[in-house]
Amino acid sequence: MIRRRPHPLLFGLAVLLSCLPIHAQNLEAGVARTDITPANGLPLQGYPDSGRKATGVRDPLYARVLLLRVGDQRIALVDLDLIAPLEPAYIAKLRDAARQDASYILVAAIHTHSGPALIPTLTPAPGDWEASTVRKIADAIHEAATHAVSARVGVGYGVAYLGHNRLRRNRDGSVTWFEKNWTGVSTSPVDPTVAVLRIDDMSGNPIAILVNYACHPVIYGPDSLLYSADFPGVMTQVVEKAIGGKALCFFLQGGDGDINPLYAVTPLAEGAIRLSEQTGTELGRAAVKVAQQIPTAADAVPSLQFAEDNLTFGPRWDAKRWLAADPKEAASIVAKTKPEYQLPVATVLINQRIAILGMPGEPFVDFQRQWRARCPVRDCLFLGYANGYDGYFPTIEAATRGGYGAAHPSTWIEVGAGESMLDHGLTRVYEMLGRMKATPEDLQ
Amino acid sequence: MTPRTARKVLLAAFAALATCLVLPPLTAQAAHSNILQAGVAQVVITPPPGLPMYGYADRIHKHQVSTGTLDPLYARVLVLEAGGQRAAIVTLDLGRTFDESWLARLRAAAKQTSRIDQLIVTASHTHSGPNILDTYPDGHPPAWQNTILDKISGAIQQAALHLEPVQVGTGTGEVHIGYNRRQVHPDHTVTMLWSNPEKIPTAPVDATVTVIRMDRRDGTPLAILVNYACHPVVFGADHLEYSADYVAAMVDTVVGAFPTRPLCLFLQGADGDINPYYATTPMNEGAVQKRDWTGHELGQEAARVAKDIRTSPSPASLDFSEDVMEFPLRWEAQNFKQALLRANGPLALEDHADLLAAASPPSRLALHVTTLLINKKIALVGMPGEPFVDFQINLRDRCPVENCILLGYTNGYFDYFPTIQAASEGGYGAGDSDTYVAVGAGERMLDHAVIRLYQMLGELRPVPGSENDAPPK
Numbered sequence: 018m019i020r021r022r023p024h025p026l027l028f029g030l031a032v033l034l035s036c037l038p039i040h041a042q043n044l045e046a047g048v049a050r051t052d053i054t055p056a057n058g059l060p061l062q063g064y065p066d067s068g069r070k071a072t073g074v075r076d077p078l079y080a081r082v083l084l085l086r087v088g089d090q091r092i093a094l095v096d097l098d099l100i101a102p103l104e105p106a107y108i109a110k111l112r113d114a115a116r117q118d119a120s121y122i123l124v125a126a127i128h129t130h131s132g133p134a135l136i137p138t139l140t141p142a143p144g145d146w147e148a149s150t151v152r153k154i155a156d157a158i159h160e161a162a163t164h165a166v167s168a169r170v171g172v173g174y175g176v177a178y179l180g181h182n183r184l185r186r187n188r189d190g191s192v193t194w195f196e197k198n199w200t201g202v203s204t205s206p207v208d209p210t211v212a213v214l215r216i217d218d219m220s221g222n223p224i225a226i227l228v229n230y231a232c233h234p235v236i237y238g239p240d241s242l243l244y245s246a247d248f249p250g251v252m253t254q255v256v257e258k259a260i261g262g263k264a265l266c267f268f269l270q271g272g273d274g275d276i277n278p279l280y281a282v283t284p285l286a287e288g289a290i291r292l293s294e295q296t297g298t299e300l301g302r303a304a305v306k307v308a309q310q311i312p313t314a315a316d317a318v319p320s321l322q323f324a325e326d327n328l329t330f331g332p333r334w335d336a337k338r339w340l341a342a343d344p345k346e347a348a349s350i351v352a353k354t355k356p357e358y359q360l361p362v363a364t365v366l367i368n369q370r371i372a373i374l375g376m377p378g379e380p381f382v383d384f385q386r387q388w389r390a391r392c393p394v395r396d397c398l399f400l401g402y403a404n405g406y407d408g409y410f411p412t413i414e415a416a417t418r419g420g421y422g423a424a425h426p427s428t429w430i431e432v433g434a435g436e437s438m439l440d441h442g443l444t445r446v447y448e449m450l451g452r453m454k455a456t457p458e459d460l461q
Numbered sequence: 462m463t464p465r466t467a468r469k470v471l472l473a474a475f476a477a478l479a480t481c482l483v484l485p486p487l488t489a490q491a492a493h494s495n496i497l498q499a500g501v502a503q504v505v506i507t508p509p510p511g512l513p514m515y516g517y518a519d520r521i522h523k524h525q526v527s528t529g530t531l532d533p534l535y536a537r538v539l540v541l542e543a544g545g546q547r548a549a550i551v552t553l554d555l556g557r558t559f560d561e562s563w564l565a566r567l568r569a570a571a572k573q574t575s576r577i578d579q580l581i582v583t584a585s586h587t588h589s590g591p592n593i594l595d596t597y598p599d600g601h602p603p604a605w606q607n608t609i610l611d612k613i614s615g616a617i618q619q620a621a622l623h624l625e626p627v628q629v630g631t632g633t634g635e636v637h638i639g640y641n642r643r644q645v646h647p648d649h650t651v652t653m654l655w656s657n658p659e660k661i662p663t664a665p666v667d668a669t670v671t672v673i674r675m676d677r678r679d680g681t682p683l684a685i686l687v688n689y690a691c692h693p694v695v696f697g698a699d700h701l702e703y704s705a706d707y708v709a710a711m712v713d714t715v716v717g718a719f720p721t722r723p724l725c726l727f728l729q730g731a732d733g734d735i736n737p738y739y740a741t742t743p744m745n746e747g748a749v750q751k752r753d754w755t756g757h758e759l760g761q762e763a764a765r766v767a768k769d770i771r772t773s774p775s776p777a778s779l780d781f782s783e784d785v786m787e788f789p790l791r792w793e794a795q796n797f798k799q800a801l802l803r804a805n806g807p808l809a810l811e812d813h814a815d816l817l818a819a820a821s822p823p824s825r826l827a828l829h830v831t832t833l834l835i836n837k838k839i840a841l842v843g844m845p846g847e848p849f850v851d852f853q854i855n856l857r858d859r860c861p862v863e864n865c866i867l868l869g870y871t872n873g874y875f876d877y878f879p880t881i882q883a884a885s886e887g888g889y890g891a892g893d894s895d896t897y898v899a900v901g902a903g904e905r906m907l908d909h910a911v912i913r914l915y916q917m918l919g920e921l922r923p924v925p926g927s928e929n930d931a932p933p934k
Contacts, residue, residue: 334923334924334925335923335924338923338924339923339924339925342924343924343925346925347924391882393882393885413859413908413911413912413915414859416915416921417861417915417920417921419926424922424925424926425925425926426925432912432921433908433909433912436904436908437905437908440881440901440904440905441901443881444881444900444901447881447882447884447885450885452649452885452886453884453885453900454887454892455793456792456793456796456797456800457792457797457800457892457893457894457896457897458887458888458892458893459804459893459894460797460800460801460803460804460893460894
């Protein structure tokens, strides 16, 4: 008979960090927050005008850390009030700096367009600031680990109608850019789901409230030159105030690649501040309503499992043909086109019942819906902007319809990458659940 | 009883499914003209008796060989031409297609004699045909394989010589002759239901019969293509005569429904988990009658649909591609080899010589994914093995043209392709040694074919569209 191997599907470039559940008596959780707002003067990123530079701070940008621990297995979720995660080199430095406290670190960003320029394929990144940010985050991870206590978890769901699909479909199958939607015109697909993960201490006092929702934080437009977490910053304040105590609220950005807030890109003179606060407050209230009704429970056999695999994809565009067709537009981007890309796909499974999938870019909302529909456990969270940034991930069908993020230079990974990453994450969860056999069942 | 089928494993090396490599297409052409031309031919390919038979391990283990012919096995050929480009569809009353070198020789012959640019060879998966392996235990393919190749090459030539203008139409119907043989329980375990004469409801099942009708200029049908997903396994291991199983009865029914007796081609669908209700009926319990019932049910519905189809002139075009996608082996290769030898002894070579012959087992597999788009309206997607029926349903849901047909057993054979979910549940074809391509391969091949179709339709451009907006970023 064949002896079962723990990781028969570990091949090639896939990096399986851990697929085995680690069992201990308690799940422990700790949180910490650190201000990572840069100094004034850095370029802001998110809108075409590359000349934008920050002149001040509307609200601080934070790095929030949730440290989960079961025995020797320790996962740190780092949630950044930034447009994208740190560059890969800095993520590597962070993992190295915090290796005593965390076996695995998942770095996600909320995607605010009122933060410093980070996306390396588009602009030079502010290296000094990133280096200091890494140190701050490593300290925050240590603080969260130091204060971790036994915890219990629960998940609940609500809805909030704050966003719309900004690629509006026309009768001929094409799409039209639909940036703002003040009158609330119905669009599709949209996912109004507010998924809330609540983590309590053993007395029932909240330690962390994680809110997963899909919507671009772009209420502030290019005329806003102040650092801000946009509506997610408001949301976290609303939740933390309502929950009370020392609980931290995290905004986990979902598959928002084609989802804008109704009040997107509102000029300051037309009430951007009020509308950002209104949107964040509404989301916060929805999250609080859900969080207050979540019954948390300590699992008899807690466990933490995680995997990060590099999937290889080709480029979306034919660089030579693009250069020939549109030399001016193509020149700057074609030069950065690689023959292949390694995209990290993160999968986390908490207590064998809460799954998190992270994609390194801007997945379209259909992926979030598919993930929830196909995920084999009850509670499945979906994160964009996780552990890297490689542009938009439209679905195959969306890629054919065109439009920004779907058939524009803002997407540069081959069509079908999102589907592959989703399937990969799904397979990983099945493996973590022990439902994907390591050897053929007739030969065991 | 566990059906076992021959298999092919091509290359060796571990690699993640993520690294699945799409090699340049063997062919990728688009051709347009005003008139679609078609020619048909068929040839008997029944081999001589005395050969090991396909599909059931029992017969191989008992060294039982074929004793004769119940009904002849055919190769049927449809050659299509548009704009000077030609594609040939070859359907085989066999358990599977032949190995890649055989296919390459047929491609070359078809190209040389008949200017065929794209060859689609697809098998009905009858379990009453001769056993076919990619690598034979003695290292030599049997002589009848070469004979068949010559016959099929000749049939392609005949079809190409008799091309005539046709117009095409499609239709769909429903018939209930099959069921899902994997019963999944609430605890995620699976029980195999090897026959279902009481017709217990199961899921998923796709009752859809898709029919393509090609008419001559006078309106008489030249060819009727019938696509349905169901294992041709009414005959079981006690049956030792060559037969196309229910497909023979289906073809007779369809052909007999038209005075001009068109050629009827059966396109097996994604039947990886679908059996006929009367699967593996013993001969002394009326297997022939049950075979006929199954085939007649399908044939009557196909004929009804075909008669209702109104073909019409359409701008003619043929687009096609055949891409080689690489996937890792699902199981750890060396352990897989040793476990097969331990479980089956030397008899394992009768089924797995391709995997077991080499000292170092192959662990990287090259699968051909075929896409043919006719008149920008009818798509045929071929996978080299036994896809589960959910893939067929999924393709139809996502199909960007009027009709999308998923063909199993096409241009190669790599056993079963379960969905990711089915692979996690297990059962025959989903979690046993008869599925050995990495989990997720079916999903990847399907996505790839959908992308190819969009490209053929001009809806996925190689460069960004100038009409696209360039808002925030």
